[in-house]
Amino acid sequence: MYYDPMISKLIAWGKDRKEAHELIDKAFDEYVIQGVTHNIGFGKSIIHNESYMAGDYSTAFIPKFYPNGYSGNVLTNKDMEVLALACHKMKNINAGYHKEDLVQRNEIHNSVVYVSIFGKGDVGDRDWKVEMNESEYKITDMASGKSTISTLKNFSFVHNSLIRFGLNEGEHTLQFMGSTNDLRFDFYYQGGKINTMIYDEVQYKYNKHMKPHPKADYSKSVISHMPGAVLSVSVVVG
Numbered sequence: 001m002y003y004d005p006m007i008s009k010l011i012a013w014g015k016d017r018k019e020a021h022e023l024i025d026k027a028f029d030e031y032v033i034q035g036v037t038h039n040i041g042f043g044k045s046i047i048h049n050e051s052y053m054a055g056d057y058s059t060a061f062i063p064k065f066y067p068n069g070y071s072g073n074v075l076t077n078k079d080m081e082v083l084a085l086a087c088h089k090m091k092n093i094n095a096g097y098h099k100e101d102l103v104q105r106n107e108i109h110n111s112v113v114y115v116s117i118f119g120k121g122d123v124g125d126r127d128w129k130v131e132m133n134e135s136e137y138k139i140t141d142m143a144s145g146k147s148t149i150s151t152l153k154n155f156s157f158v159h160n161s162l163i164r165f166g167l168n169e170g171e172h173t174l175q176f177m178g179s180t181n182d183l184r185f186d187f188y189y190q191g192g193k194i195n196t197m198i199y200d201e202v203q204y205k206y207n208k209h210m211k212p213h214p215k216a217d218y219s220k221s222v223i224s225h226m227p228g229a230v231l232s233v234s235v236v237v238g
């Protein structure tokens with residue numbers, strides 16, 4: 001309680017506020033911290049606030065603009081398409097890691113994958129189909145049937161974490177947080193952790209027959225971050 005729990009400090013500067021803002025925005029995307037909770041996504045959200053950009057802020061900034069706290073940005077359709085394409089690449093890269101008859105770290109090409117992105121807030125779970133044809137990717141929203149075509153200009157996956165790639169409309173950066181099996185892949189994107197399931201065509205075909213895991217109701221529970229025993233409750237009615 002007597003110390004600032006600081007991991008590090010991120011500073012950027014430029015010829016003007018706009019250039020410094022662009023540099024720190026890019027740096028936030030590439031800042032990899034895993035294993036502990038951090039506020040990188042919150043920082044990125046703040047610098048995109050119009051009042052902050054205008055230099056109009058005070059100590060009331062957080063209660064004014066984040067009255068319910070911050071848990072990551074709600075993904076737009078475009079964000080989900082970018083994430084779905086990244087999932088296609090990571091599914092193939094991960095398959096290459098586990099394929100004994102290929103050179104280690106080689107990439108296998110499943111030309112078609114299906115991606116389930118688990119939403120938060122008012123955004124529900126969404127399924128996407130990603131089809132690759134050379135450098136072109138057709139990304140289809142399974143609910144609406146609408147498709148977009150994106151051209152992949154470059155792709156890199158470094159330090160087993162940082163994903164960078166360019167599309168016809170710009171550059172994108174995500175962080176890969178790991179895969180608990182050959183299906184679940186976790187990413188850090190747009191200020192929060194995103195859970196996805198990535199299937200090949202056969203897996204997706206049979207997935208509809210799999211019974212979903214029941215969701216536990218914690219509304220009447222108090223969850224402790226450390227194990228312990230409640231010895232007494234010092235409260236009575238009234």
